[in-house]
Amino acid sequence: MADTKPKKIKIPRAKMPEQDPDIRKRNFEEVPLGLTPEMAVLEASRCLQCKTPLCVQGCPVSVKIPEFIKLIAESDFSGATKKLWETNALPAVCGRVCPQEDQCEGKCILGKKGAPVAIGYLEKFAADWERKNGKDEPPVVGESTGKRVAVIGSGPSGLTVAGDLLLKGHEVTIFEAFHKPGGVLVYGIPEFRLPKEIVASEVATLEKMGAKIECNTVIGASTTIDELFEEGFNAAYIGVGAGLPRFMNLPGENLIGIYSANEYLTRTNLMKGYLFPKYDTPIARGKNVVVLGAGNVAMDSARTAMRLGAKSVKVVYRRSRDEMPARAEELHHAEQESIEFVLLTNPTQFFGDENGRLTGMECLKMELGEPDASGRRRPVPVEGSEFRIDCDLVVVSVGSNANPLLTNSTPDIALNRWGNIVGDPDTGKTSKRGVWAGGDIVTGAATVILAMGAGRAAANSIHDYLTLGW
Amino acid sequence: MAKIVNRKEMAQGTIILNEIEAPRISRKAKPGQFVILQADETGERIPLTMADTNPDKGTITIIYMVVGKSTARFKELKIGDEFYALIGPLGKPTHIEKVGKVVCVGGGTGIAVLHPITRALKEAGNDVTTILGSRSYDLLIMEEQMRAASTQLHICTDDGSHGHHGFVTDVLKEVLEKNDIKLVVAIGPIPMMKFCSLITKEKNVKTYVSLNPIMVDGTGMCGCCRVTVGNKTKFACVDGPEFDGHAVDFDELAKRLASYLDDERESLDAFNKCKAL
Secondary structure, three states: OOOOOOOHHHHOOOOOOEOOHHHHOOOOOOOOOOOOOHHHHHHHOOOOOOOOOOHHOOOOOOOOOHHHHHHHHHOOHHHHOOOHHOOOOOHHHHHHHOOOOHHHHHHHHHHHHHOOOOOOHHHHHHHHHHHHOOOOOOOOOOOOOOEEEEEEEOHHHHHHHHHHHHHHOOEEEEEOOOOOOOOHHHHHOOOOOOOOHHHHHHHHHHOOOEEEEEOOEOOOOOOOOOHHHHHHEEEEEEEOOOOOOOOOOOOOOOOEEEEHHEEEEEEEOOHHHHHHHOOOOOOOOOOOOEEEEEOOOHHHHHHHHHHHHOOEEEEEEOOHHOOOOOOOHHHHHHHHHOOOEEOEEEEEEEEOOOEEEEEEEEEEEEEEEOOOOOOOOOEOOOOOOOOOEOOOOEEEOOEEEEHHHHHHOOOOEEEEOOOOOOOOOOOOOOOOOOOEEEOOHHHHHOOHHHHHHHHHHHHHHHHHHHHHHO | OOOOEEEEEEEHHHEEEEEEEEEHHHHHHOOHHHHHHHHOOOOEEEEEOOEEEEEEEEEEEEEEEOHHHHHHHHHHHOOOOOOOEEEEEEEEOOOOOOOEEEEEEEEEHHHHHHHHHHHHHHHOOOOEEEEEOOOHHHOOOHHHHHHOOOOOEEEEEEOOOOOEEHHHHHHHHHHHHOOOEEEEEEEEEEEHHHHHHHHHHHOOOOOHHHEOOOOOOOOEEEOOOEEEOOOOOEHHEEEEEEEEEEOHHHHHHHHHHOOOOOHHHHHHHHHHHHHOH
């Protein structure tokens, strides 16, 4: 293909206009400003429209990438969004938070010699255009099957299951423990990366398609899964997330000023602590902040701390730069916003004052030794290298374990030794008849799009069950 | 949903009772469990242990002291108004069994939390001595309900306006001396629970306390409510709220409860100013 249309490669990949780092690091508005229609059409024209598109193979939910891009190239932006909706209920979310460099864009043939098509930017563009200018026509759902499905958890996997099953004509009720739907999309990912208005709009689209959403309902506490079946549901999908933060079990870890990333981000995003006292939930505004861990959640925490007025924000990580698990773009954005990376460093204890408030922490320098089970070189402490970092706020972002609240109330669902639900890797089927699971509660903490991929697989399997049998 | 069907002011308007429509929660709730309430979209999520449930009516009862902005806002809600959010039942229920002679000690709004536990212990066949304390007799709540739920009842007031002139710990000591007590349940202000636990530890009598740390989600997701029990970190929302009083680090809990004192003051001042306008 490339040989027949060589001139297309010459158009440079679109550059996303962004808020200036020095300005954006003190506000909560979205960092990327979005492509203009002209930029989007030009970028879309770079797509080679491959006969066997590799990009689609790289997408966990098999978005019809060449087709939607072709519609953008033809300036049919609404058509492009409808094409996205055929396989993805959350395009405005995915266009923002997917690691495209490892997925669709990572496979794009243009990337072999130059820069891949900016598929993520185009997805975001189409979905945003439709939200602002569209005629508010939600996807058309299939003829009613009369079957009812309970979706437990309204995060990315639950919303995907809901969207897919609605399209197939099933009735869907989504149960959410918090007062707002969206799961990690509302409590976890910050406003500046994913505006909450966008999540609300994607959820509203599902509601227009017929989804019922019951917030403030903790399945496992007020109602069990068996009771849902008694109430007439024909199948259930569990997508409750990981949801039990890990701490490091270090001396002083319960001092005031030490937060789990979950708490820090929930207070800020869901409870809108950054708007205190207009909103009632307070959030500590640290001057000297340390974030422990180096994943995407750690970057979200560090950039949030900067926006809450920190003088300095350090990311302390025990391995080296190459092993930092966050997306390259997140690391880049963080560095642009004056976040400092303190690498090969591991905390050993925290210090506080007589009121139990954090004043500092002790760290050890590390060096890289032999590779460990993960294939990464194991960090080994350098003896006698202890040093102190003064800080008044620490965010612990070293991952999550499986939350047992729902699984404890459902004893007939098989768990692995970490408490995660055992789900069939291809279908998400659990050991309990009529119950599927997917996302972080099965895999442990992962990405939005992987959870959506699991939701897609489960929705197909649930549909087979409802129409053909277990 | 979450509509207030009954409301009462107690202790000269400093303590409020709300009976709230919550059919699912009322059917499932057991003594010792809590709910999380939010008055409006901008509000804070407040954990409150249930004082009673009525599965037939489909209601739960909460009793809270007005201390800050959130509870001041709760106080404004009238019969017929709805809470913006209500979830539960959360936390582990109290372990109720027949052990023989039991003492229940309550102070402040802790008495409300103690009420269903006391009743359940008595219904399980225990001989229940209840000791209630308050600063002054006119601030004491639920005397009659607690009398009905107990085998015998003692009242203590700091100012001597009724019953024993002094602290609940004085009477607790006496009861422990004279009886073969198998279990003590102490629920109230942190100093009360701390000193009750110190006394019962000397006598080696098993003691439950119910903790009220700051929470956000209440389902184990955030770790805000972590408490040190037996040198281990526990989440009060999923591992508690009830713990072995002999193992709890009460001083740490008291400090953590003061995490946001300045913010809470700012929030309450703004609220009062707003109301005055």
